[in-house]
Amino acid sequence: MKIYGLLVAALLMTLVGCAAMDTEAKGDRQDALYACDCGPQCKCNTVGTKPGKCACGAPLKGGHVIKTEGNEALMCTCGPDCQCKLDPNDPTKCGCGKVVKRVDLKGSGVYFCNCGGSCMCNTVSDKPGECKCGMQLKKVD
Ligand SMILES: [Zn+2]
Ligand SMILES: [Zn+2]
Ligand SMILES: [Zn+2]
Structure with missing residues (x-):
């Protein structure tokens, strides 16, 4: 069974x-994303689909993608196990109340879906594949 x-x-x-x-x-889960969040002014832009460490020494913070806009993933940093969604009334915030973190996936090696240039599929992967929407995941170098 x-x-x-x-x-x-x-x-x-x-x-x-x-x-x-x-x-x-x-x-x-296909929406888990790990990014450096070493402070409010973090410019490291280290991002990956697995836990790890940033070049600055800080451990990557686990979160999950709640929207993709162009090459940018909007992520909630309340943890990869959380199911919260983008606040429909405030696009800068997640439903859990946290401010959304924007990470640039360009050059990160992460494959992602952005069907239509902006999408809520929230699919990220460390390898090529197909999104649940049927589009091929893409990587931007
Ligand atoms: Zn860092
Ligand atoms: Zn959240
Ligand atoms: Zn998709």
Whole structure:
């Protein structure tokens, strides 16, 4: 049963998202992003899809993408496990009340979806692939 469930999840994950797999495969979320946030004036712009350390020495802060605009990902920094969404009334804030952090994905090596130049697919990856919307993820060097 478990193996069957995993197979189905693997086949359908691009269509149905992660709701059904939350308990089994939390690590398969596609919106987790880690960025340096060494202070309000942080200019490091270190970003990746896995935890790590910035060149400045600070550990990368885990968050998740809530919108993509051009090459910029808007991320909430309340943690990669959080499900909060962009505040519909205030585009500078996340629904959890935190100020949205903008990270430039250009040159980061991160693949991302930006269908239509601005999208809420919130799919990021360290390798090429297809977004749940059907578009190929892209990388900007
Ligand atoms: Zn840094
Ligand atoms: Zn949030
Ligand atoms: Zn997409």
